[in-house]
Amino acid sequence: MEEKETKKVIGLMSGTSCDSIDAGLCEVNPDMSVKLVHGINYSYPEHIRAKLFSAFRGEISIKELCQLNFAVGKCFANAANVLIEEFGKPDLISSHGQTVYHYPYDEKLDNISLKSTLQIGESSIIAKDTGCMVVSNFRESDIALGGQGAPLVCFADEKWFKNSLVQNIGGISNVTVVSDDCETFGFDTGCGNIMIDYCVQKFFGGKYDKDGKIAASGNICESWLDCLLQDEYYFLEPPKTTGREYFSNKYIENILKTAPSEPKDIITTLTALTAKTIAQAYERFVYPQVHADTVIIGGGGAYNKTMMKFLRNYLPKRIELKTHEDYGISNNFKEVMAFALLGYCTYYGIPNNVPSCTGADKRTVLGKITY
Numbered sequence: 001m002e003e004k005e006t007k008k009v010i011g012l013m014s015g016t017s018c019d020s021i022d023a024g025l026c027e028v029n030p031d032m033s034v035k036l037v038h039g040i041n042y043s044y045p046e047h048i049r050a051k052l053f054s055a056f057r058g059e060i061s062i063k064e065l066c067q068l069n070f071a072v073g074k075c076f077a078n079a080a081n082v083l084i085e086e087f088g089k090p091d092l093i094s095s096h097g098q099t100v101y102h103y104p105y106d107e108k109l110d111n112i113s114l115k116s117t118l119q120i121g122e123s124s125i126i127a128k129d130t131g132c133m134v135v136s137n138f139r140e141s142d143i144a145l146g147g148q149g150a151p152l153v154c155f156a157d158e159k160w161f162k163n164s165l166v167q168n169i170g171g172i173s174n175v176t177v178v179s180d181d182c183e184t185f186g187f188d189t190g191c192g193n194i195m196i197d198y199c200v201q202k203f204f205g206g207k208y209d210k211d212g213k214i215a216a217s218g219n220i221c222e223s224w225l226d227c228l229l230q231d232e233y234y235f236l237e238p239p240k241t242t243g244r245e246y247f248s249n250k251y252i253e254n255i256l257k258t259a260p261s262e263p264k265d266i267i268t269t270l271t272a273l274t275a276k277t278i279a280q281a282y283e284r285f286v287y288p289q290v291h292a293d294t295v296i297i298g299g300g301g302a303y304n305k306t307m308m309k310f311l312r313n314y315l316p317k318r319i320e321l322k323t324h325e326d327y328g329i330s331n332n333f334k335e336v337m338a339f340a341l342l343g344y345c346t347y348y349g350i351p352n353n354v355p356s357c358t359g360a361d362k363r364t365v366l367g368k369i370t371y
């Protein structure tokens, strides 16, 4: 095998929140450490973002989906080119793409599995527009081996952290359990910011609850919270993953039928829901298996002060609550750094899924390379 060297990798990622294309120039080292040189949050043009949200609602045609794959590829290329103009070409680009559908269920048609996932952002457009090799489409190979194709960031968490619960709070929330006591495992704990963002937009007209200010101004409606906590997803045994297909606009509109009348109480309660489902997921699926003292939060939710306060209240007192920034890793660019590492491994043919997290039959090299 080729001798491994430090590589310059641009990681590109847009998560379920669809808040921005996060692009980060990273140095990825043979020991699997990653240094972020510079990161940017590149906004989708308004109408492209609106089309993506139509796609999430299942309201676009096949024609529009076809177009959107190439258009999103162009946006990803533009984001990479902002970094390339300043820092020059990287050795490779690693692009997660934009998930438009994730179907991790074992449903069958003619005895053929329908388990599937779709990330768009055509890699050929990124490769030709930047002149760089692109690694993309990481999730498919894991699904081909019976996994859920997610969560993938666990691979990086296992390399970067020791004896911690590494909790991302993006649109969806997911945890990686890294412990000396057992094999690394991880799963989606439930909603992160999706429902908060939706209700902030619906009732207050903003994109999200900046710093958790709206949530700080309201009260938790305990009866509504209890009712939301009964959702069956929270009781499912891992491995499990979820997305906008489940926590859809329809789902949110449905729960809003029994919501408190004050919009700010809705935001406060949904913020508490994310924190409480994380705490309960640990009680149900983590503490019985591993001893844990440290929780490390990342993703946009780490900036929501009210969410962090609720988490502090719901987690056992012995738990130390930290953010990635305490470890010198940006909350904002952690996933980009993780995908830079995944792309680096694909380049060198190093297996980069974690079957104990995804449920795949075995380890494999994820991703497709476009020259």
Ligand SMILES: Nc1ncnc2c1ncn2[C@@H]1O[C@H](COP(=O)(O)OP(=O)(O)O)[C@@H](O)[C@H]1O
Residues within 6 Å of the ligand: 014, 015, 016, 017, 018, 019, 020, 169, 170, 171, 172, 193, 196, 197, 208, 209, 210, 211, 212, 298, 299, 300, 301, 303, 304, 305, 335
């Ligand atoms: N300063 C902030 N205060 C409160 N919430 C924030 C802040 N910054 C980001 N967020 C929340 O985090 C979300 C984006 O998180 P991110 O980790 O990018 O998720 P994803 O991977 O799903 O895109 C935003 O939609 C918003 O809800």
Ligand SMILES: [Mg+2]
Residues within 6 Å of the ligand: 014, 015, 016, 017, 018, 019, 020, 022, 170
């Ligand atoms: Mg994001």
